[in-house]
Every structure is written in C-alpha cells, then in structure tokens.
Amino acid sequence: MASLKEVRNRIVSVQSTQQITKAMKMVAAAKLRRAQDNILRMRPYAQRLNSILSNLTAQVGEEVASPYTVQREVRRVLIIAITSDRGLAGAFNSNIFKGVNALIASRYAAQAAAGQVTVMAIGKRAHEYFSKRGPIIGNYTHVFGQLSFDTVREAAEQAMAGFSMGQFDEVTMVYNEFKNVATQVVRAEQLLPLVPAEAPATPAAATSNVDYLFEPSKEEIVQTLIPQSLKVQLYKAVLESNASEHGARMTAMDKATENAGELLKSLKLTYNRTRQAAITTEILEIVGGAEALAASQ
Template identity: 80%
Template sequence: MANLKEVRNRITSVQSTQQITKAMKMVAAAKLRRAQDNILRMRPYAQRLNGILGNLTALAGEELQSEYAVVRDVRRVLIIAITSDRGLAGAFNSNVFKATNALVQSRYAEQAASRSLTVMAIGKKAHEYFGKRGPLLGDYQHVFGQLSFDTVRQAAEQAMDGFRSGEYDEVVMVYNEFRNVATQVVRVEQLLPLLPSEQPITDTATSNVDYIFSPSQQEIMETLIPQSLKIQLYKAVLESNASEHGARMTAMDKATDNAGELLKELKLTYNRTRQAAITTEILEIVGGAEALAASR
C-alpha cells in the first residue's frame, strides 16, 4: 500500500489537473459561441450562393465553358486536410488523419504510389502529421490564429491555380463538420473539378426564375464560380473551427469528470492508509505497554 506522502502528492497533482481542465473547458465554451455564430451565419450564404450557381449552371447546360469544370483523367491529386492548431480535443484531429489515409488507400492508392498525391495542410496538427510523410503545398499551419476570409482565400486560390494549370486533376477536402457540441462528422468533399450535375437547385421558386444576364452569362459565371469555390473552402474551415472547440469542450468536460472520480478513489485510499497507519501505531503502543507491564 502506498504511503501517505505519495497519496497526498497524487491528490495535489490530480486537483491541479482538474483545475486546468475546468479552465480549458470554459475557454473552449467561450470560443465555441463565437465560432458557432460564424458558421451559422455563413451556411445560409454559402447554400444560397451554391443554389444560384446551380441554377445558372443548369441553364447553361453543355454550353458552359469553365476552366474549373474541366474533367481530366485523375493522375495528380490535391487533398486539403483541415485540422486544428492545438491538441487536447479528443479524436478531433486523428479522425481527419484516419479519413485522409482511408481516402488515399481506397481511391488514390495509385497516385500515392507514383508520388502524384499532394497534401495542403490547414492547421498546425495537419502540417506536423502530413509534413513527416511528404512535401506539403503552402504553409497554412497558423490559419486559426487569425482566422479570416483573406487567409483562407490564399489557400483556395493556390489550389485553384494548380487545377487550372493542370498540376492537379482533382482537389478534395477532408474536414470535420460541426453538428453540435458533442457531435462532429468527418466530411470528404470534392472541390474541383466543378461538375454541373453536382450543383444543387435549392427550391422550385428560385429554379424557375427567368434570369436577365448583363454583361453575359459566361462572364457572370467566370466571376461567380471562383467566388463560390473560395466560399466553399472558407465554410469548411469555419466548420472545422467550430468543431474543434466543441470537441475540446467535450474532451475537457470528460477529463474533469474523470479527475473527480480519481480524486474520490485517492481520498478513499488516503483515508484507508491513514487509518491503517494509526491502527499500527496504536498496536505498537499497546504492545509496548504490555511488554513493560510483563517485565515488572
């Protein structure tokens, strides 16, 4: 049985850890509210923009000519993996790693074997993980430090430029979608090429609108498609940001509860050890007294 000093030290250590996890939970909760507000404001805009783009694409049909809609044989692939800058968020980051590895094995094994697969790591954890396995496109490991559309726009433009130039034949995003504090779902979405058939038509009223194009439908599409792609990546980053804080808040809440349970066990052990020590001392005193009495 451990001595009293060891148990006291462990109790002090667990109490300190519990205070830290409580503080981290409160910080994550405060950041989550802001991140949740951001993604809830972004979703309707992104959905509406995609709806308009889908309607215009459907009207254009086969006449649509866009450098972002060119379908080529998939020889070179770019995967955009979005994680967090910090850990202590449960399986938040590891889920993205597992999904990315599963995607490579099931869909891009040939490209990976021929070294034709590139990763753009958004977030420090993704940068550290995938950086050990090969060269990365760009340096976006501190995006979440000052999260803004301009920062994400640079990453989107780099991926779009690579697709236009033929450096990549397909661009795919892997990220955590925010559902609620306790639920984050890993999503794998194709960013490029943009296929007309994949553009959703949001509602009947919008789809039946008779558009008047000025200056021309093609010029409008050439402006709208790049903007939509940038918004799509920015939305994925915002989803990941909210998911991170939700995952960390849940993880720290569980860690705090586990620390509380451990404290109960340690205090019980401490009381038992202390009682055993007192009992031993009493027995020694009684034994000594009896020995003195017998010697007289």
Template identity: 90%
Template sequence: MASLKEVRNRIVSVQSTQQITKAMKMVAAAKLRRAQDNIMRMRPYAQRLNSILSNLTAQVGEEMESDYTAQREVRRVLIIAITSDRGLAGAFNSNIFKAVNALIAQRYAAQAAAGNLTVLAIGKRAHEYFSKRGPILGNYTHVFGQLSFETVREAAEQAMEGFRTGQYDEVTMVYNEFKNVATQVVQTEQLLPLVPAAAPATSTATSNVDYIFEPSKEEIVQTLIPQSLKVQLYKAVLESNASEHGARMTAMDKATENAGELLKSLKLTYNRTRQAAITTEILEIVGGAEALAASR
C-alpha cells in the first residue's frame, strides 16, 4: 500500500491536471464559437457558388474546355490531408491519418507503390506524420496561426497548378467535417478534376435559370472555376478548424470528468491509509502500555 505522502502527492497532481483540463475546455469553447460562426457563414456562399457554376457549365455544355476538368489516366496523385497544429483533441488527428492510409490502400495502392503519390499536409500534425512516410508538397504548418482565405489560397493554387501542368492527375481532400460539438465526420472529396454536380432529373431549376452574360459564358466559367476550387479548399479548412475545437472541448470535458473520478478514488485510498496508520499507532501505544504494566 502506498504511503500517505505518496497518495497526497498524487491527489495534488491530479487536482492540478484537472484545473488545466478545465481551462483548456473553456478556451476551446470560446474558439469554437468563432470557428462555428465562420463555417456557418461560409457554407451558404460555397453552396451558392457551386450552384451558379453548375448552372453555367450545364448551359455551356461539353463545348466548354478547362484545364481543371480534364479527365486523365490516374498515374500521379496528390492527397490534401487537413489536421490541426496541436494535439489533445481525442482521435481528431488520428482519424485523418487512418482515413488517408485507408484511401491509399483501397484506391491509390498502385500509385503509392510506384512512388507517384504526394501529400499536401495542412497542419503541423499532418506535416509531422506524412513527412516521415513520403514526399510532402510545400509547408503549410502556419495556416491555422492566422487562418484566412489568403493563407489557404496559396495551398489551393499550388495544387491547382500541379494538376494543370500534369504533375498530378487527381487531387483528393481528406478532412473532418463539423456536425456539432461531439460529432466530426471524416470526409474524402475529389477536388480535381472538377466534376460539376448534376442537377436532379425531376428539377427544372437549373435549366430555367436565365443569366445575362458579360462578357461571355465561357469566360465567366473559366473565372469561376479557379475561384470555386479555392473556396472549396478554404471551406474544408474551416470545417476542420471548427471540428478541432469541438473535438478538443469534448476531450477536455471527458478528461476533467476522469480526473474527478480519480480524485474520488485517491481520497478514498488516502482516508483508508490514514485510518490504517492511526489504528496501527493506537495498537502500538496500547501494546506498549500493557507491556509497561506487566513489567511492574
């Protein structure tokens, strides 16, 4: 059985840890509100932009050609893996690692075996993990320090340029989509080549949209496609950012609860140890008194 001093030291240590996890939970909650507001404002814009692009491409039809819609044999692949800069967020980062590894095994095994698979890692955790396992495109460990469209645009443009020049035949994103504080869903989405979403057969909304084009349909579409791709990646980063704070808030809340349970157990152990020590002292005193009385 541990001594009273050892148990007391453990109690103090757990109490300190509990205070830290409580503080981290509060910080994550404050950051989550801002991140959630950002993604809620971004979603309607991204959806509307994709809708406009789908309408335009449907009207222009197959006559429209773009560097970002070219379908090629998939020989060289770029995977954009989005994680966080820090840990202590439960399985948030490890879920991305597992999803990327599963994607490679199921879809890109031949490309990986041939050394034609590259990862663009957004976030320090992804950079540290994938840099030990293969080629990394760029260094985007600074994105979440000052998260903005400008910081993400650089990564999007590098991926787009790689696809346009034929360096990559397919670009896929893997990230955590924010559902709520306790739920983050890993999403795997193809960024390039761009495949506009087809309108439902029962809906005539797309075909009935009547735009006035200036200067031309084709030129407008060629301008919207790069913008749409950048917005799509920026939205994924915002989703991941909100998911990170939600995951960390949940993890720290659970850690605080676990610390409380451990404190109860340690205090019970401390009291039992203290009672045993007192009982032992009383028995020693009584034994000494009886021995002294007998010697007289």
C-alpha cells in the first residue's frame, strides 16, 4: 500500500492537472465561439459561389478554356491534409491520418504503389506525421497562428499551380467538418479538377437554371471567378477544421476534467483509509507498549 505522502503528492498532482484542463476547456470554448461564427458566415457564401461557378462552367462548356477544369487520367495525386497545430484534442488529428490512409487505400492505391501520391500538410501535426511517410510539399505550419484568407491563399495557389502545370492530375482535401461541439466528420472533397454541374434530368429542372448575362465577357469572368472560388473552397475547409479543433479540444478537456474528479475521489478515499490504518496501527502500538510496561512493573 502506498504511503500517506505518496498519496498526498498524487492528489496535489491530479488537482493541478484538473485546474489546467478546466482552463483549457474555457479557452477552447471562447475560441470555439469565434470559429463557429466564422464558419457559419462562410458556408452560405462558399456554397453559393461554388453553385454559381458550377453552373457557369456547365453553360460555357468548351467556349472558355480553363486549366482548372481539364480532366486527365489520374496518375499523380495531391492530398491536402488539414489538421491542427497542437494536440490535446482527442482523436481530432488521428482521424485525419486515418482518413487520408483510407482514401489512399480505397481510391489511390495504384498511384501510391507507384509513389505518385503527394501530401500538402496544413497544420503542424499533419506536417510531422506525413513528412516521415512520403513526399510532401509546402510548409504551412503557420496557418492557424493568424488564420485569415491571405494565409490560406498561398497554399491554394501552390496546389492550383501544380495542377495547371500537370504536376498533379487530381487534388483532394481531407478535413474535419464541424457539426457541433461533440461531432466532427472527416470529409474527403475533390478540389481539382473543377467538376461542372450535371445537366438537368427533366425539362422542369432545366427551366429553373439561371440564364447568366456576362459583363464584360465570359472569358474574363470565368478566368477570374474560378481561381477565386478554389481559394474560397480551401479557406472554408480550413475554417471547418479550425472550428472542429476547438470543439474537439473543449470536449476532450471536459472529459479530462471529469476523469480527474473521479480520480480525486478515489485517491481521497485511499488517503483516508491509509490514514485510518496508520492511526489504528499507532494506537495498537501504544496500547501494546503500555500493556508491556504495566506487566514489567
């Protein structure tokens, strides 16, 4: 049985850990509110922009050529893996690692066998993990320090340049989509090539399509809108991951605080039992010594 001092030291240690996890939970909750507001504002804009772009691409067809809509045989693949910079967020980062590995196994097994799967890691955890396992491009471990559209644009431009120059035939993002504080869903979403909207299946659906008027020209609008939309889509994925990270960390720290409380109860019970046993032992020793002294007189 552990001594009273050992149990007391462990109680102090667990109490300190509980204070830290409580503080981290409060910090994560404050950051989550801001991150949640950001992604809720971004979603409608990104979805509408993507819808407009898909419809435009379908309407102009081959009239306006864009390097981002070219369909090629998929030989070289770029996977953009988005994680956090820090841990202590439960399975948040490991789920991305599993998601990327599952995507490669199910969709890009032939490319992986040929060594043609490259990873762009956004977040320190992704960079540390994938840099030891295969080819990696870019160093975007600074993105979440000052998260903004400008900090994400550099990564989007590198992926777009690689695709347009033929270095990659397909670009896919893997990230955690924010549902609520306790739920994050791993998503694998194709970024490039841009897929036009499917043709309507019925005449009724066709009449609901928007007839766009182009000013100044189709070429200029599409050439400007497509790169902007791709950057927005990656920025949205990063915002989703950022909100998911804070939600996962808040949940993990809340659970850690509860576990520390349960452990404290157990340790205090052990401490009281150990103290009572020590007191009982001391009383027996005193009584025994008194009886021995009385018998010797």
